[in-house]
Amino acid sequence: MRLLRFLIAIACLAAGAIVGALNRAPVVIDLGFTRLPTNLGVSLLVALLLGVLIGGLAISASVVLPMRRRLARAQRQGAISAPTSGS
Secondary structure (H helix, E strand, O other), X not given: OHHHHHHHHHHHHHHHHHHHHHOOOEEEEEOOOOEEEEEHHHHHXXXXXXXXXXXXXXXXXXXXXXXXXXXXHHHHHHHHHHHHHHO
């Protein structure tokens, strides 16, 4: 399993390096209050990374946190009812 993760990480790094090397055209990103001069490859990789992070946070907030709350509630109810059923 570790080898598979390592190989996937190396493949993603190689793909990122290739995207960065092939897209060297200069671009200027205007944020309204500032302008960021960069190249196209870097801006693509940063946009992809931000999308992954924001998507992960959205999934965590909408799915994982409510499931953890439900699990904690179920464990509390199980711990409370377990001693009463055993006596």
